[in-house]
Amino acid sequence: MNVQPRARQARPEARGRTACLLAAIWLIVGAAGLGAAPETRTDKISPVILAHRDAKRQPLALAAEAHRRDLEARGLNAGDLSGESCALYTERPLSAAEREALEGRGIAIVPGLWIPPVAGRHPQGFHLARVAYDSLDAVRDDPRLVRLESAEIRSRPLNDLATGQMGADDVQAGQGVGPFSGAGVRIAVADSGLDLTHADFPVPFEAYDLTTGTSPADWSTTVANTVTPHGTHVTASALGRGTRSNGRYRGSAPGANLCFYKIGSSANGSATEADMIEAIDRAAAVNARVFSLSYGGFSTYMDGSEAAEQAIDAAEAAGVAVFVAAGNDAAAKLHDSVSVAPGTTSDALGFTINNPYSTSYETPQYLQVIWRDGTPGADNVSLVCTNLKTTGPGRESLTLLSGSTSVRGTESREYQLNPVIAAGGQKTYWFRLQNSAGAGAAVLVHLYRTSGAGTFDTPDSAFTVGHPAVADGAIAVGAWTQRRSWIDAWGSSHYYPDLTVNTLAPFSSRGPRIDGLRKPDLVAPGAATISARESVPGL
Template identity: 30%
Template structure:
């Protein structure tokens, strides 16, 4: 086994598997480790859905005939596969495979908004409607029966559907078209709302590009499913001879936050003339999920993290995702709420000789600490900590991450850490910056922050409602901030995202306070700002089929703030101003 090619969570899972299948099955949580399938029935193999980061033009044909390895079509440098854990050592030995990572969870991240940015005047002047352009919505699905989408949904790939043969990009789920489109349901409602903003055609709350067509992927909300979905949309668009824009109103923080993870690299690989991807910046600006510190050699600094139950009252596993320069070295330890502490752990050699991950028992909690050598993608160090909760865990607790400097090329080492799960950092090291995760950190993606155009609405029961937490005509307070960890700017631009009224899926359950009628609902988030931009891109693609993301950014005008250039880490280039 070459551990140097494995992502931290996959290396830990493989080590658990070698201890016994029960050890892995006990800790496979669908929402946090969605790529693993570890049935207790030993007649069925334990397997994992993975991304493969490959050498240029890598030939993997010999792997396709290897038992326990199934590689999907689509992609070049980034591919996806389903691998039995027993076959994982064989996969790591292939010279064309550089990195293997399990599926990582992501989560779904719009009237007056069009008028606020000059959309009606722009459409009236240009006569653009999005005709001849495909909008790919990779999300929770779509209500194909909603009148806002009548006759304009070309395909739905439902990745959740069972017993299907899938598509070339992923041999799972079912592809629907024609009369069968209605068989796929959006029981969450997020995807339907997003699609309505981008290209809904109803007269009351019309979308930005009301004559564009849809290709929809009801994703399992993993990076693997999303990569497969992006490749699927662009392949279909190419087959139909049409330009396409893909909307990704979702994201996560399992990545290095510098655009080098598999999902970001897949977006960069797939983007080009007539192929553009729009991504949500995220909604974590106020959540204290990021901590940053500068530590000198020999110095110890502490980062407390409050870990509580989720919205259902369940205490789940917690992960720390830490990064620092490859030229430096630090040692990390963890202190439990009762004072029990792991030893300090520095960089451990990784590769064929052994795993760079160690397991510690702190009371009834199991803590895995990983500190491998420099990451193959960006040559930086990545340390990971996984806190495995016992089955009877209740309430909140405070864990403390201890960081001790060991080697620094420039006197101090900057360390960035993100909390995955229900963890929130506290103290002087908590930061709101760098809260844009993958896929929003992709270099070629248009990453969108959210602007508040509306704070009041009337609900379906004729009650006046107000979002007192929002400030009219300003950045939404939740909109995640840049830059990337490598200092490159994100987000790219800002668009209306709070509050936005759009299509309501009849298969979803919504609080009546947010419903404006039986077919529409108000939502907020960078999820809502992103399809606004995707709709604008569809308008531009209907005029220029070979438009690229870079050229689109120069075509769009941006509003200034009090006559000054806005803060780039918050607004990107600024709020889109279609009137200009």
């Protein structure tokens, strides 16, 4: 379902409900691709990587534990301060000898993984690599290496009525088509973990923990959930046998075979872009027909050009149907937008932080400003805050961390707001967007809060379908409301008054993509969904 973008003139919580990703696995649809604009960046190294390098340098005044928390809040790997996972773009796959030579220079390439270019969508292919920050000049000096993008940022994890609402019951029963149960179809699920002791799951064709290495040789086969039941719930929605409920709560394809890939951190359930890419690549390599990913978030460009999105598009081109959760951010107040004409400054956008704690709140807030104005690389748009406290104790700041342009011409700037809010207090920060272009049309500028606690006072629910659901070839799935109440395994009743049956769930992320491509691609039952229960105590 799509909504019309809101264009204000310049005068110028995830809710804990998981969208049912594979509710439509029997539906195979195509996705239109968009042509790529020329790359305009002169440095091969993404400014995002340089910003990450700077962030990992521990400030003298900051304790090591506080520095670690700040990095993890931003989605960075606090366990690797000297480098990061990257997408290393090349015109062709590098040979084993070339990879070995680069490893000796601090560029460790994942063996056996090459995501090819996709015609009309992604101009070069890439290897995954761990690149030491001290080796960035080696990337710059090597003519075989075209560019380097980060693959480190983490994404978060985003039934009896569902199968009937979308007609899967009829498909399974042979009413008008089939019968089809998914038998003979290999479905790959990448998620937080899986309860393999649950009777509703078949013995997997393979199951790996991708967070433990870079290939089957070093991936663990222990895939249990540790901090969230998300993966068990999602997998059962796709192909649960219904054994524990006498068939009542079975998945959409209860006869399908399973490949499971744990990508969720055992510490917090989040997943790196590198692990998502490895999962997609592995699923295609073992001939999975369907791939499900219920992870996502806001990213640098939001235009379908990033590494995980290229991996999705390559898998789709190879015949894999890739279903990705659209996201749960429509009502989260994490996005605002405004149309800014050349040479003007927008009206103020309110961004409010509440501090319920008994100590001062000084956690950095990270903000992504994204726009498309037809002049990639010009850096015409900037963000300012008009009411920072800049003198005396409790000084605040807004700092530009990085500015970059995607291969599709989307421009992006990341900012860090350092607030100081007294215990029990609240403050609204007033942002304005400036367009320094001397001529041209007004540009719609997007402002996303990617980390922190603040929310926008006048949020825009459009343009909230997340990364990597914005991939050209992804089937981005929004959440439809099939019920508003249910009784859990312990007999307790739950009721969601803000849900309306047979409507789009209010939390389900809305489109379109920032370049106008229609997203999400479909909606399926995904609110108050009943699925398999995790056996790990407390989950």
